[in-house]
Amino acid sequence: MKRVIPITLLSILLGMAFKSQAQQNLTAKQIQEKSLESTRVAGTESIATMTIINEKGQKRVRQMATLTKLYDQGDTEKKLIRFMSPSEVKGTGFLTYDYNTKDDDKWIYMPALRKTRRIISSENAKSFMGSEFSYADMTLPNLEDYNYKLLGETTVMNEPCYELEIVPVNSDIEDENGFSKKISYISKKNFVKRKSIYFDLYGEKEKVMLVKSIVEVDKDNHKFRIKHIEIENIQNGRKSISTIDQIQFNPAIPDDYFTSRYLEN
């Protein structure tokens, strides 16, 4: 028994050392890949509130329900977002098939049109429902669309983080996503992104996104969702906050939820 304890401790220390060494050897791209993986959850149901605050401090609040599920061994995430309030946007829904390696497929349902409409997926730079979040922020980026550079390590909200510079590989990707460069701060502990600074197409600092809290929704596989995120546009003084009010881990969501049937009903 006396021998077992030191051996166990040694094993743990060695394991930690190897893990630490392995993490130290991660390339910027590998860190980003792990970051994307950390929020790739098998399936979730959630209710979220998005607050849009203009430069005068006036607020507009939107509540939405979201469903996500992974397909194709995690290469595809299907996502259904439906707005619950206010009445102006109530019933509006988005269905997205978010692919790792190709352009997404997207549909919108607007109650006034009374039909589901396929929309172009390349215009990711657009504002999402009038907020400072873009459509690009609502889906996971394609890893190969960017070049990565590890700038160093720092602390964000008491969390040790990698500091990455992320630059679109070409001007088309720049235009599609609306930024020329992004500095991301990724937690060394769980690889969840904690902060991003966006630079506009002219290279000027435009937005700062801060992840204030996260929730581990899949404890077995250590998968996370962002619980409270704020994005501030320092050029126009506007700010948007998204908080998850309720979330459930549910990898068994029926497939037909990700069809026009559920988008419309």
Next chain:
Amino acid sequence: MMIRLVLLLILCGITISTFSQSLFESSFSSAGSTDEKKFELFGYVKSSAFSDFEESKFIAAETALKLETKKGKYGNAFIEARYQKFLSHIEDQDKSDELYLREAYCNLTFHDFDFRIGQQIIVWGRADGFNPTNNITPFDMTVFSSDEDDRRRENFVFQTIYNFYPFKVELDWVPIYRASKLPIDNIQMNNIAWGANDFPSLETDNSSYGIKLDLEKPAIDASVSFFNGYYKMPSIEWNHQPGNTEVYLNAFRTSIIGADFSTVTGKYGLRGEFAYSIPDDKTHNQQFIPSKQLEYTLGFDREWGNFSLIAQYIGKYIIDFSDDTPTPSNVFQATLAHYNQLLFAQTDEITHSVSLRPAANLLHETLSIEMLSLANCTTEEFYFKPLVEYQVSDNIALNVGAQLYYGPDATMFGLLEKQINAGFAEVKINF
């Protein structure tokens, strides 16, 4: 009768709600929350003014009250009642107010089957705004509203949808005929009076039905459809008896085979819609039955940040087209035939039209500007609808715009130009 229907639907909705859903399913409830509210009441109040430089065409206040029961495992119910108070209405000057049920239906869900039964609006077709396959729900061109949806005329439909992804089959049975409306009552038909409409009575033989097979794949959405029933646009008939000649609207049966698709290639969305119509000339001994026709719409859409454009080519080919020239002996019948040709847009063997819808979403999606336009290059008819919508707050919207039709005198848009051309302003408050 209306009150009974409303009570029946409320009872139906409450009964079929079970409140045993998952987090997301609960959120799908129109009640808008996961709490135990059994229904939600919402709606809007709208004030509208339509006017040209000479006279006011339409001034009204409108309120809509919508009630939706919480969505349960087996379905729910929805009712929308509207009340309009008119200060001015050029299309119906005797009318001072109107109360009607816009929609009232029950949704039922059993496994892969969805049923919607009641007064409702059904929209078919993937093209933008000009949909030759959209034949279940008629339209009303005498409605003054900035919202294109308000021109759809609700009717009673039994709808069944069987879902088997990536397909779904939709069957719509329409027991009661409801006609589209055009502002043609003022047309002077050689000074002959208009008589009462002669529309099909409520009999099984007079019902209409439509069936549609939809395909939903990640790369493409498409459908094929078939409609058989009374065509939404009635024709103008005449009745001649000694000392009494009158014209009236009469419906005729038709079969329409349709197809549509939408897909995305690169930065472009592509959509198309096709319909082949075979009118049943045996329905009545009518003065004018439209010829068989082929309609085809092909278009693309593109976005540049906050700007978007939808452009479409809209074509029509009249099979067995005949251009009857009026003769002195049958000038009245020729006039009647001409107006019917206008109603069915069959004045030319082949027509070519282009529609454009440029739009901009500005000021963080609080200001939207768009200009829907249609140009019929064959008949030289044009339609423009500029629209500016400003969202003052989440529940208050201001709309200004215009509906402008232009065309030679002997065309449909030429008639509409005199009747309904107007600029408009609206205030709408949602609650």
